[in-house]
Amino acid sequence: xxxxxxxxxxxxxxxxxxxxxxxxxxxxxxxxxxxxxxxxxxxxxxxxxxxxxxxxxxxxxxxxxxxxxxxxxxxxxxxxxxxxxxxxxxxxxxxxxxxxxxxxxxxxxxxxxxxxxxxxxxxxxxxxxxxxxxxxxxxxxxxxxxxxxxxxxxxxxxxxxxxxxxxxxxxxxxxxxxxxxxxxxxxxxxxxxxxxxxxxxxxxxxxxxxxxxxxxxxxxxxxxxxxxxxxxxxxxxxxxxxxxxxxxxxxxxxxxxxxxxxxxxxxxxxxxxxxxxxxxxxxxxxxxxxxxxxxxxxxxxxxxxxxxx
Amino acid sequence: xxxxxxxxxxxxxxxxxxxxxxxxxxxxxxxxxxxxxxxxxxxxxxxxxxxxxxxxxxxxxxxxxxxxxxxxxxxxxxxxxxxxxxxxxxxxxxxxxxxxxxxxxxxxxxxxxxxxxxxxxxxxxxxxxxxxxxxxxxxxxxxxxxxxxxxxxxxxxxxxxxxxxxxxxxxxxxxxxxxxxxxxxxxxxxxxxxxxxxxxxxxxxxxxxxxxxxxxxxxxxxxxxxxxxxxxxxxxxxxxxxxxxxxxxxxxxxxxxxxxxxxxxxxxxxxxxxxxxxxxxxxxxxxxxxxxxxxxxxxxxxxxxxxxxxxxxxxxxxxxxxxxxxxxxxxxxxxxxxxxxxxxxxxxxxxxx
Numbered sequence: 001x002x003x004x005x006x007x008x009x010x011x012x013x014x015x016x017x018x019x020x021x022x023x024x025x026x027x028x029x030x031x032x033x034x035x036x037x038x039x040x041x042x043x044x045x046x047x048x049x050x051x052x053x054x055x056x057x058x059x060x061x062x063x064x065x066x067x068x069x070x071x072x073x074x075x076x077x078x079x080x081x082x083x084x085x086x087x088x089x090x091x092x093x094x095x096x097x098x099x100x101x102x103x104x105x106x107x108x109x110x111x112x113x114x115x116x117x118x119x120x121x122x123x124x125x126x127x128x129x130x131x132x133x134x135x136x137x138x139x140x141x142x143x144x145x146x147x148x149x150x151x152x153x154x155x156x157x158x159x160x161x162x163x164x165x166x167x168x169x170x171x172x173x174x175x176x177x178x179x180x181x182x183x184x185x186x187x188x189x190x191x192x193x194x195x196x197x198x199x200x201x202x203x204x205x206x207x208x209x210x211x212x213x214x215x216x217x218x219x220x221x222x223x224x225x226x227x228x229x230x231x232x233x234x235x236x237x238x239x240x241x242x243x244x245x246x247x248x249x250x251x252x253x254x255x256x257x258x259x260x261x262x263x264x265x266x267x268x269x270x271x272x273x274x275x276x277x278x279x280x281x282x283x284x285x286x287x288x289x290x291x292x293x294x295x296x297x298x299x300x301x302x303x304x305x306x307x308x309x
Numbered sequence: 310x311x312x313x314x315x316x317x318x319x320x321x322x323x324x325x326x327x328x329x330x331x332x333x334x335x336x337x338x339x340x341x342x343x344x345x346x347x348x349x350x351x352x353x354x355x356x357x358x359x360x361x362x363x364x365x366x367x368x369x370x371x372x373x374x375x376x377x378x379x380x381x382x383x384x385x386x387x388x389x390x391x392x393x394x395x396x397x398x399x400x401x402x403x404x405x406x407x408x409x410x411x412x413x414x415x416x417x418x419x420x421x422x423x424x425x426x427x428x429x430x431x432x433x434x435x436x437x438x439x440x441x442x443x444x445x446x447x448x449x450x451x452x453x454x455x456x457x458x459x460x461x462x463x464x465x466x467x468x469x470x471x472x473x474x475x476x477x478x479x480x481x482x483x484x485x486x487x488x489x490x491x492x493x494x495x496x497x498x499x500x501x502x503x504x505x506x507x508x509x510x511x512x513x514x515x516x517x518x519x520x521x522x523x524x525x526x527x528x529x530x531x532x533x534x535x536x537x538x539x540x541x542x543x544x545x546x547x548x549x550x551x552x553x554x555x556x557x558x559x560x561x562x563x564x565x566x567x568x569x570x571x572x573x574x575x576x577x578x579x580x581x582x583x584x585x586x587x588x589x590x591x592x593x594x595x596x597x598x599x600x601x602x603x604x605x606x607x608x609x610x611x612x613x614x615x616x617x618x619x620x621x622x623x624x625x626x627x628x629x630x631x632x633x634x635x636x637x638x639x640x641x642x643x644x645x646x647x648x649x650x651x652x653x654x655x656x657x658x659x660x661x662x
Contacts, residue, residue: 086546101544103537105605105657114534115545117527127525156658 014077015040016178016209017062017093022071024057031057034071035235037228039178039209044200046220047213048253049230055213058230059180062211063095064088094176096167098183104156108148109137111155112170140169144199161192165199178209185219197223217253221246229253337657339598340610342649346596346642347616354624363627366503371626373505376619377512378567380612382586383593384512384519385563387611389556390594391523393536393603394450396560398439399590401461403583406432406568408465411578412472414484421486425569432565435461436558443557444550458587466580479577487573495574508570512612515563519608532556536603592639593618596646598653605654617642 015038024032032054039045049055060066061073064082072079075091082088085095102111110133118129118136134151141148144165146158155163164184171179181200185193200223203210214220220227227244229236229252236252244252354363362368382399389396406428413424439457443450469476481487494511497504523529531552534542543549564583572578597614599606618639625635 085544097544101538101541103534103541103604105600105654106533106537110530110533114530114542115547117530119527126527127521128527128530130525154657 015074016076018074018077019058019061019068020072020074022058022061022068022073024054024061024066025069030233032061032068032233035230035233036071037235037238039211041177041209042204042207043225044204044210044212044223046224046227047211047230048215048217048220048227048249050215050253052232053230054233055215055230056182057233059095059182059211059213062088063093063180089174089176092175092177093180094171094174094178095180096164096171096182096184098186102155102163102167105154107152108141108155108158108166109133109151112137112140112166112173116174136173140173141166144169144202159192160188161195164188164196168196168199168203172203172206172208176208178211179203180211180213182213183215184212185214185216193219215253217246217250221249337653339605339607339650339653340613341598341653342646343597343610343613343617345649346646347613347620350617350620350624350642354620354628358624358627358629361627361629363624366501368623368627370503370505372616372619372623373509374619375622376612376616377506377509378570379586379589379593379615379618380512381508381515381563381567381570382560382590383597383611383615384515384608385556385559386587386590387594387597387599387606387608388519388523388532389560390591390599390601391536391603391606392532392553392556393539394443394553394556395454395591396439396557397451397454397587398435398458398461399560399564400583400586400588401458401465402432402435402561402564403568403571403586404578404580405435405461405465406565407572407578407582408469408478408580410569410572411478411481412469415478415480416472419484421481421484421490421573424484425490428565428568429562432561433558436561437554439561440550440554440557444553462580462584469580476580477577478579481572481578482576487576490569490573494570506574508574511566511570516608516612523608528552528555533604536600536605538604589618592643595650596643598650600654614646617646 018036018038020036021034022032022036023030023034035054035058037045037047037058047055047058057066061068064085064087067081067083073082074080075093080091082091088095101114103114106114109130113133113136118132119126120129120132121127130152137151138148146162146165155166158166168179168181168184179200184196184200188196197219200210200212204225212220212224221241224241226238226240227249228238229249231253239249357363382403386396386399409428409431410421410424413419413427414421419427435457439450439454442448442453442457446453466476469478482491494507496507498507498510499505523532531542531547534547535549535552539549564586567586568578568583571582593614594606594611595601595614596617597607597610597612599611621638621642622635625632625638
């Protein structure tokens with residue numbers, strides 16, 4: 001069950017990063033088995049899979065958090081063994097996690113340069129170069145269409161999609177060649193997700209390789225060049241956009257048979273719903289009749305009482 | 310794709326523009342609440358106690374020297390709190406360091422400067438220990454430093470009474486080098502006919518240093534970062550443990566500085582000196598806009614927080630009110646300041662709308 005390796009004609013021969021037949025075991029648990037995938041410069045590779053499919057394990061291997069139990073990891077065609085995320089970062093592989101590593105009440109430019117602050121001056125007089133940080137942040141964000149008047153405003157004032165975009169811009173600015181985006185659109189509304197997808201397209205246009213992890217086919221399909229599907233820790237294939245339709249991707253992601261079963265179940269629900277609705281309508285009708293009767297009954301004792309007094 | 314990008318450009322220009330509102334930018338600074346509070350309490354006591362000496366140079370000197378002593382501890386505590394930790398041992402460190410100086414210089418006849426260096430080294434050690442314990446045990450610093458506070462107080466009291474039979478040691482002015490130490494730590498400077506203690510200069514210097522550190526250095530950025538989200542900044546390569554240990558050293562060393570100033574000024578030490586300072590320092594920092602959960606605040610704000618304390622403490626005396634009311638007053642101010650600050654932060658986060 002190894003994956004088909006399909007290299008599109010438009011991409012260069014050597015992928016930026018590639019994993020070959022990697023497996024990852026946690027004790028006796030098989031998190032990932034015999035998975036191969038690659039990403040080339042200037043393409044968006046979508047890593048698709050349902051929850052628990054092994055997406056997180058794979059990106060943790062790619063970003064240097066985990067080491068594969070088996071298989072090879074190649075960067076520019078050379079085998080590497082990362083022992084920390086920092087090493088992967090130095091090799092130009094930047095991962096933008098869902099929580100974004102940002103301090104909401106801190107200024108945008110300070111967040112942008114957090115951990116890699118620009119300084120001016122020498123020795124004990126070296127100081128944070130706020131003017132440089134503000135200028136670069138403004139420029140880099142302008143490139144992706146966010147215009148800031150005040151780069152020092154708290155980053156919490158930006159929307160979720162914009163913050164995601166700042167994280168991407170930061171990775172690009174600090175020399176990332178490969179961007180790994182972990183569910184960047186998961187917590188976002190439709191419009192916000194659109195903003196992020198646009199920035200992914202821009203990163204691709206700049207020649208970066210993008211690995212876009214998602215379980216939302218509707219976000220992946222418009223932007224993706226190739227799709228690698230993970231299912232229960234295994235790779236169920238890599239496809240170019242020309243080879244598969246959106247519906248086929250959905251079917252493969254969830255497992256076609258399961259979807260069919262689900263379809264039947266839903267039909268069943270709808271049927272039982274119809275019965276329930278009919279019963280409810282009947283009950284409502286009866287209730288209405290009773291209410292009328294009750295109303296009449298209630299009036300009678302009143303008139304009786306009046307007679308008694 | 311071109312179409313998408315074009316629409317992004319135009320939408321971005323209109324939506325992302327900020328309205329420049331200088332008043333609002335001033336309002337959303339962390340120190341705003343404390344500055345307003347200082348002015349409010351000053352005006353209050355100027356009216357209530359204006360004709361009984363609050364407005365005289367003596368009055369100014371009184372509340373400024375109280376403020377200075379508070380500031381020396383409140384500023385490093387504010388930095389530590391911005392970095393996401395508490396230090397409840399700062400009060401006990403004052404007692405311990407003061408006693409180290411007093412005993413070494415009176416009982417063992419050390420030159421006072423040698424005792425001061427010994428006390429400073431000891432405070433560095435306590436800071437490292439606090440930081441190491443907090444990081445190593447991953448327990449809340451609130452509890453860990455409360456533990457060291459009691460250990461320090463108990464050990465100091467025990468050792469002092471063992472060595473001297475008392476819990477107070479005097480006669481420091483007989484120690485060699487006392488006069489030069491007094492010139493640095495306890496001289497009076499006359500300005501406009503009034504004599505102001507030099508500790509005010511120390512406090513101001515500390516505020517300037519801390520503000521420069523926070524806003525103009527890489528380390529300052531890291532302080533905000535480790536307090537805001539330690540895990541996140543660790544991922545981008547910030548040495549979280551080093552930053553926090555340095556901040557704990559800062560609170561301990563500044564507490565030692567206060568101990569030196571007080572020991573030299575009063576020519577002696579008391580094991581109980583500094584007790585309660587841990588809370589006044591935290592209150593000053595919080596009134597000054599420091600967020601209890603870390604990641605936000607300012608050194609200047611903390612100084613104004615201390616100023617509120619100073620004005621109230623001395624103002625009540627000048628107003629002729631029973632000084633027992635002082636704490637009730639401070640409690641009300643603390644609550645009002647926290648409410649105001651949380652409102653200011655809300656404004657800051659909504660700055661765009």
